[in-house]
Amino acid sequence: MARNRLRIPSLVALSAALALVTGCGGDSDTSAGSASGKDKGKPSVVVTTTWEGAFAKAAGAENIKVIVPKSVHHAPDYDPKPSDLAAVAEADFVLYAPFEPYAEKIKEAAGSKAELVEVNLDNDADKVKAEVDKLAKLFGTGKAAATWKAAFDTEYAKLAKDLKAAWPGGKSPNVVSQVFTGWSAELAGATTVGTYGPEAVTPAQLAELAKKEPAFVLDNAHMSTGTVLPDSGAKQVKIVNYPGDDLDLLPVYSNAAAELKKAMGAS
Numbered sequence: 001m002a003r004n005r006l007r008i009p010s011l012v013a014l015s016a017a018l019a020l021v022t023g024c025g026g027d028s029d030t031s032a033g034s035a036s037g038k039d040k041g042k043p044s045v046v047v048t049t050t051w052e053g054a055f056a057k058a059a060g061a062e063n064i065k066v067i068v069p070k071s072v073h074h075a076p077d078y079d080p081k082p083s084d085l086a087a088v089a090e091a092d093f094v095l096y097a098p099f100e101p102y103a104e105k106i107k108e109a110a111g112s113k114a115e116l117v118e119v120n121l122d123n124d125a126d127k128v129k130a131e132v133d134k135l136a137k138l139f140g141t142g143k144a145a146a147t148w149k150a151a152f153d154t155e156y157a158k159l160a161k162d163l164k165a166a167w168p169g170g171k172s173p174n175v176v177s178q179v180f181t182g183w184s185a186e187l188a189g190a191t192t193v194g195t196y197g198p199e200a201v202t203p204a205q206l207a208e209l210a211k212k213e214p215a216f217v218l219d220n221a222h223m224s225t226g227t228v229l230p231d232s233g234a235k236q237v238k239i240v241n242y243p244g245d246d247l248d249l250l251p252v253y254s255n256a257a258a259e260l261k262k263a264m265g266a267s
Helices: 011-024 050-058 082-089 103-110 125-139 142-165 182-188 203-211 250-265
Strands: 044-047 063-066 093-096 115-118 174-178 191-196 216-220 235-239
Touching (some): 044 050, 050 063, 050 093, 050 125, 050 142, 082 103, 093 103, 093 125, 103 115, 115 125, 125 142, 125 182, 142 182, 142 250, 174 182, 182 191, 182 250, 191 203, 216 250
Parallel strands (some): 044 093, 093 115, 174 191, 174 216
């Protein structure tokens, strides 16, 4: 979630690159379907990362193009390619997050008529469903979104039940969460006694968190700075927020649950 702004070439240079790509037939690889679905009566959606892509897919979109490779953990550091701009130029919707300040510039550089949609990237269950509903309304895919939400609720309830059964000593564990991993504490039914990040944690903050005596630290795999509370006895659990190239959001929850269950079982 780095906040440093992306270095973007001049709009003139980007427009020239776009013209070259569109004239020669640029890269049209996508993570889910074709980058252009207008001829099928379905919206063409360009997303900055797989996280937004998973929200779009959950909402019912099928023609999705992901700009930032999954290997880039901090999306604002990515330099758009001419093929990215070509995809934006053909899109109906462009999805981005507030911490990705280059999204508007990408749209302007490509001369796109796409609707720019800000997505609240938070894996909190209620917030996810709210975003899916919002996107489905824009896409006209309400039925598909309703089907996904039903499957999501079923899977989430199962995972939460399994984690509750794994509580050490049968009691809700106290945890410290990185600000972007609080959703995993909620999934586990854990009690959050403190949070940290995204800025660097000061020694004073660490001392204060250690006083809370958490059993676990839920660290953000995408922004980890190493062991957060060394010598405290707290077990650190790596939580991954981003889905894979299949743009499936459900494995994010099942993987987090597996890590949490393993950590609690080792207590």
